[in-house]
Every structure is written in C-alpha cells, then in structure tokens.
Amino acid sequence: MGFSKSARQPTLILSAVAARFHVSAPLARRPAMPDASPPAPTPATTATALEQARRDKLAKLGELGIDPWGQRFDDAAAIAAVRTEGEALDQAADDGPTVRVAGRIMLLRNAGRLVFLDLVDRTGRIQVMIGKKQVGPEAWPVVGCLDLGDIIGVEGRLGYSNSGEMTVFASGLTFLTKSLETPPDKYHGLVDPELRQRMRYLDLIHGEGVRDRFVARSRIIAAIRQTLTDRGYLEVEGPTLQETAGGAAARPFKTHHNALDMPLVLRIALELHLKRLLVGGMERVFELGRVYRNEGISPRHNPEFTMLEAYEAYGDYGTMMDLTEAILIAAGQAAGAPETFSWMGHEVSLKPPFPRKRYDDLLAEVTGCDPADPASIATVAARHEIETAGRHPDVIKSELFEATVEKTLSGPIFVIDYPAAVCPLTKRKAAAPTIAERFELYVAGMELANAYTELNDPDLQEELFRTQLAGLPEDESMARMDTDFIKALRHGMPPAGGLGIGIDRLVMFLTQAASIRDVILFPIHRPHGG
C-alpha cells in the first residue's frame, strides 16, 4: 500500500491573531459500512462504563466535524530534536520557534480553562499547554474530548512554562486517533508480567526501559550484520521447512505439506544448509534467523529463538574466536553496554581479549578429577549423582562439566577443545583425535556461542552419524543422518570455521535482562481458556 499526496493532511492555517484548531475531514464523509446497523449496544458493566465514556467523546468529536481516527500528519519533528532545540532557548523569552510534534497523551492535567498534557513519541516526551483563551471558544470543546492514550498532533510555540518546564504552547491541534481503552496506572504502569507479555504494545508504551531494550536489540543485530558484511560475508536464507532437522540435538516441531503429502519439520539449526553453501563456493556466509525447538520453556529458553550462524572457508575455530570477540565488542557498543557490569550474580567484562581455557583444565580445576582418566571422572561424577553405568566416558565427562564447571564461568570466556565423542560435526585435532576443535563462549554460566573447526571428511561424518545414532533415539542425538548433506561433503567442502550465537541470549546479556522473555517481543504463551 502506497502513500498518495492526495491523502496528505491539509496544511494547518494559523493566524497570528487568532489561532484556530484545525478541523479535519468530517466524520459524516466516511463511507457507510455495508451493514449500516447501529453500533452494538454495550451492557452496563464496569468494563464498558469506562469505554462508554470514551465512546461518548468519540461521538462528540464526530459532531464537532472531526475524524477521530485521523489522517496522515506530515512534518512532525521528533520530540527529542525539539527538546534539543528548546535547551538552547532563553527561558524568559517568549519568542521561541513554532514546532510541530505528534504523539500519545501520557499525562493530562486539567486546570480549568488551561490544560497541560505530556506528549510522548518514539524519541521522547514533552509538555504541551492548551489554553481556552488561546484557542478560542469554538475549538475549546475538542480539548474536552481528550483522554489519556489519545494520539494527537500539536503545533505551537516552543518555550517554558512559569515553573520552568519546557512546553509547546499549542496554537493548533490535530486529532489523530482516539483510544477506547483505559491505559494502565499512570504511575506504576503495567506490572503483571503476564499482561506485559500478552499486551506487549502496552508494555512498550508504559514499561520502564522496555522500548529501550528492544531498540538495543535492533541495534545489536544491525551491528552484527555490519561486522560480518564488512568482512566479506554474504547473508543468506536457508529453508525453515525441512525433511530432517539436523545440526543440533533437539526435538523438532512437526508439520505436514498437503500438496506434497509429506511430513516436514521446522529447522532446529542453520548449520547443515550453510555448509552446503560452503561446498557451493559461497566461502563466507551467514544467516540470522529463527529456529524452533520443541523443548521446555524457561527464563533462558523459548521454543522459537533467533540464531546467528556464520561459516568461513579456510578458517578454523581460532578464526571464529576472533570473529566472536569482534561481534561481541561491536554489539556491546551498539547496545551501549558498559565495559564491566554485574549480571545474574556474575561480574562480567567486555574487555578484550576474552580469556581462553581448555575444557579439561577447567574440569580439573573445578572438580579435582583427572580429565585423562575415565575412572577418575566416573568417581567424581558419581559424587554428583551422574549416571555412569554403560555410558561413554565423554558423555559422563560432558555431564560432569555441565553440572560443575558451567555455573562458575562468569566470562565472557572461551572454553576450548571438547571431548570428541560429543562433537559429531567437528574436526578432530590432527595430533589428538580424541579432542575436537570446538569452543563455547560462556557468560554468567550460560552458553552464548558455539563454534567448530568444521568436519569436512565425508566418510568420517557418515561414520559419526551412524555410530551416534546407534542405540539412541533420533530425537536425542544431534547426529541425525542426512545423506544429502553427506553427498554434498563428498563433492568437497573447504576446511572452514563455523560459529553459532544465540541472539536472544546475547541481547539478554548486553541489556542485562533476567529473562529471555524480556528480549522477545512476543514470547510464547498458553491461550487463555474460554
């Protein structure tokens, strides 16, 4: 849908002597609805009593010849820019410039024939004063129709009130949109976390720092894109509907395609298709996209979340460590995060270089076991009530690491060189085949990034898929056989480094949010029962 010049709001005509309120297109000119039945009568309950008061004002605006749903309103300045302009003014003078702003009425203070209101737009807040004498008795009734939450445009002189508050002294007002619902408590705002998430639009208006956090999210993602494209990466889009959900260990969401009459799953990772593109000669690729995992919900897990994966031919996990550090620094700056701060009970520092520690060394430090000795690991694992019987030593080691080491990692810290058996997509160290060239970046005990020197030996990849699948339900293994992927590897994938970053967790970290739901605009919720 495009915009046409004809839809432009007629220019406000102001007289220096007697300023008038602008009157927009009469309500009567609006096309009648096909079923021109009268508005549904509203029962006299509390809920609609509040709404009815607003509907009465809506009707009154119509009688005054004003469209309560507004039209295009051009040339409004950002309130933040107006405030900057106002800072430079002499507070005592009354010859400030005429400014034009638009926004939502957040506070309304009625002092008889004088009304003060706080107008908010995406950039800031400013006080507006409207006086009966200043606008004349004809236009004054419009002011009586204003409610908290209404959206208006205002034109007037920028100056200061007697009490020193920067103020737009209205000479013209354009009604832009009526709000039929009562806003939340004007002081406390919306507090109930359920309402805040289900009605995020209200949370964005009334919640302290909520909009800032989502602005930061947008800037973080832009900074990541910039960092990668500056390094010659191409952004691509892989399929979200797949036959086999590979690249991670998670239960997928299942769906079905009717025309093809085939089951499909939603992707759980981006990895395997991006690697196909490495085979295809796209030597530096990344994707920023949604993945879906049919798992539990927690302050750190949402069923759909945003992932970055990046692959660089001729690199390795060391290349990706440098890239990860560059991305975090750029994202931190974009979010305006301080260099050091406290988050989730951890003291964290964005000061590079981030420390790098070997997986086995951390395990030895924290648990006192000998990482090279399966018996020693099993003994310590048993003390942490980890099941050891009949399990691969690397799996026990991995569980022990998660149970003991993870929570001690304040970070950001690179944990490097993982036990190979839990890394079926990773290249082994040439000199030590039981060690995989993999790192995870931890912050506040939470995994933020995961990277490998990518396994590009098709025969080994196929073997790892098979052995990992043996005795394991497919849901529980990340090594889901993907013969098409093996076929691609057989054509030759260059040696490469690959990186995955959980964007939601990164945004949590950089905006110091306690829950993933604070950084996802519309996190999942059960429907309310009917």
Next chain:
RNA sequence: GCCCCGUUAGCUCAAUUGGUUAGAGCAUCUGACUCUUAAUCAGAGGGUUCUAGGUUCGAGUCCUAGACGGGGUACCA
C-alpha cells in the same frame, strides 16, 4: 513433566485467627481552578475476590480439582 508461589475494580495494591455491606490510590463521571508536573480540592459510580466443587452458622481467607502466570527443577550436545 515435577515442586514451590501467585491470581481481589480498567491499572497498582489492602483486607487481623474463618466473622458486619471486600477497602484505597490512579483511571472514570459531576463540580471548582489560566502555570500544572503522578496537579490539587469536593462529591459520585464502579467487584462472578481466576473457574468448578467441598467444609462451615459464616469463606477473598480452609480443603479438592482445574485454568493462567512467575520462580525452580528435569529436558535442552
């Protein structure tokens, strides 16, 4: 999935050991006010106490089940 906690007016919150007609602020309505700042002042209206059962002379409060949410835990390499 399991454990703990919560749900009272549009919003934010009270309500003694189970005891009168469930209160307050904001919001709404009526009135006053041309310099307010969560404006103020005077008055008024507004409730299926999440739902369904139960115990009791009496339930917002106790019990059972359910719904929704928050935290934890399991799962999530």
